[in-house]
Amino acid sequence: MTHHKLLPLLSLIVAAGCTGELSQTAGAGAADWFAGAPGATPASPHMEAVLAFRGSRIVVEKSCLSCHTIGDQGGTVGPILDQLFNRRSEEWLRRWLKNPNDVKPGTKMPNFEFSPAEVDELLGFMARLRKDIPRDEILASEATLAEKGQRLFAAYDCLACHRIGSEGRFIGVDLTWVGLRKQEAWEQTWLHDPEAWKPGTFMPNVGLSGGETEALSAYLHTLQGEENEASRRWETRTLFYLGGSAQAAGEMVFKRFGCWGCHGLQGKAGDKNPNAAPAERVPDLWGVKNRLDEAAIRRTIREGAIPGRLNPSGPAPPFSCPSWGTHLAGRELDNLITYINTLAPKERVWKFQ
Numbered sequence: 001m002t003h004h005k006l007l008p009l010l011s012l013i014v015a016a017g018c019t020g021e022l023s024q025t026a027g028a029g030a031a032d033w034f035a036g037a038p039g040a041t042p043a044s045p046h047m048e049a050v051l052a053f054r055g056s057r058i059v060v061e062k063s064c065l066s067c068h069t070i071g072d073q074g075g076t077v078g079p080i081l082d083q084l085f086n087r088r089s090e091e092w093l094r095r096w097l098k099n100p101n102d103v104k105p106g107t108k109m110p111n112f113e114f115s116p117a118e119v120d121e122l123l124g125f126m127a128r129l130r131k132d133i134p135r136d137e138i139l140a141s142e143a144t145l146a147e148k149g150q151r152l153f154a155a156y157d158c159l160a161c162h163r164i165g166s167e168g169r170f171i172g173v174d175l176t177w178v179g180l181r182k183q184e185a186w187e188q189t190w191l192h193d194p195e196a197w198k199p200g201t202f203m204p205n206v207g208l209s210g211g212e213t214e215a216l217s218a219y220l221h222t223l224q225g226e227e228n229e230a231s232r233r234w235e236t237r238t239l240f241y242l243g244g245s246a247q248a249a250g251e252m253v254f255k256r257f258g259c260w261g262c263h264g265l266q267g268k269a270g271d272k273n274p275n276a277a278p279a280e281r282v283p284d285l286w287g288v289k290n291r292l293d294e295a296a297i298r299r300t301i302r303e304g305a306i307p308g309r310l311n312p313s314g315p316a317p318p319f320s321c322p323s324w325g326t327h328l329a330g331r332e333l334d335n336l337i338t339y340i341n342t343l344a345p346k347e348r349v350w351k352f353q
């Protein structure tokens with residue numbers, strides 16, 4: 001990848017409204033931040049911790065903000081780090097800082113080769129990045145289950161990794177259409193313990209109670225594409241600036257509809273799908289063009305497909321391919337097919353990947 005192509009991409013994603021105001025100089029120390037406003041005090045101990053982390057020596061020197069947002073400032077390539085310690089343990093963070101690639105092979109996060117002292121220094125700041133989640137208060141409030149779920153979703157900062165419409169990040173699966181593709185019962189299983197469903201997943205276990213997973217799943221189920229238009233407009237703008245090809249446009253559609261939530265990143269590994277024939281997995285899409293003709297691929301995407309049962313008297317598999325036909329507009333299906341046709345070994349790969 002060439003840098004003159006990548007830089008506009010990064011700045012564009014930042015400019016496209018995924019982050020808050022970029023009013024402060026990246027890396028400004030916490031002290032500078034408060035110095036500007038006479039008599040100002042940090043809004044909360046949490047905000048104080050966020051600003052201290054953002055202004056810390058290593059974060060400034062290594063330009064962590066070129067990829068991460070901390071306290072409403074920074075890039076959108078990585079997760080928002082404000083609530084890091086609500087979701088990651090010290091032990092996990094030590095492993096991550098030692099070598100991100102050992103935890104998540106292929107990650108875009110560089111190995112900074114921190115010394116043990118630097119890891120300790122970073123952890124000193126990170127350990128304070130915890131926010132009190134008013135979980136009991138939210139659950140006890142006078143609101144529908146889905147509304148409580150929505151408040152929990154915001155409180156846990158799930159958009160630190162996920163995306164709905166034009167808000168959030170692309171680290172987790174785009175949730176704009178999650179209510180259409182996944183059942184509430186499965187959501188609960190997943191949220192309770194992602195690692196139990198998918199060993200090695202990057203989705204953290206934030207220690208949700210049964211009541212919380214129930215409320216969150218009810219909320220997620222309401223996400224049936226209302227924000228699709230906002231997302232589509234964002235994509236169109238982004239692609240315009242990138243001089244986007246049909247393939248790049250197709251990849252965005254693939255992300256927006258959350259195809260990778262079942263078929264894996266780049267369609268490379270289908271999720272497990274108990275009792276689905278033949279292999280109890282969602283099929284991967286890697287090289288699918290060599291197995292199916294284009295008409296069949298189009299038909300599956302438009303009309304959906306329900307897998308057969310491996311054991312006919314066993315339960316229905318949790319995942320079917322949703323029918324996307326009525327939700328795809330204009331050239332979206334064609335672009336999707338162009339992208340899927342590149343998902344095969346030894347094909348040319350989109351240069352931004």
Ligand code: HEC
Pocket residue numbers: 058059062063064065066067068077078079080084087088093096104106107108109110112122171
């Ligand atoms: C080139 C972009 C880039 C830079 C620079 C970068 N990171 Fe990251 N970081 C990422 C990405 C991307 C992820 C998420 C993993 C993935 O999807 O590959 C991540 C994940 C993390 C996580 C785990 C977050 C979570 O919620 O689990 C931490 C902690 C982190 N980075 C800290 C840092 C720190 C500290 C710095 C600066 C010393 C830094 N990163 C610099 C791209 C970057």
Ligand code: HEC
Pocket residue numbers: 079087153156157158160161162171172173178181182187190191198200201202203204206216220258260261262
């Ligand atoms: C550190 C990043 C991160 C955070 C924070 C995070 N997730 Fe995730 N999430 C992921 C990743 C990555 C996946 C994809 C799992 C995989 O394939 O390994 C995922 C998958 C999911 C899925 C499945 C989506 C689908 O359609 O397949 C749901 C639902 C979900 N997350 C909900 C949440 C909720 C609710 C929160 C907040 C409590 C949350 N996530 C916080 C990274 C994150």
Ligand code: HEC
Pocket residue numbers: 181182253254257258259260261262263273277281282283284285288291292297300301305306307308319320321322324336
């Ligand atoms: C909820 C999980 C889920 C999601 C999300 C999903 N699929 Fe599927 N998909 C499946 C399952 C399960 C099958 C297998 C159906 C069968 O056995 O007939 C499948 C089959 C397919 C096939 C045929 C593959 C083959 O080898 O038979 C294609 C192509 C496909 N999906 C494309 C997509 C695209 C494109 C998207 C996003 C717009 C998508 N899928 C989203 C679950 C999903």
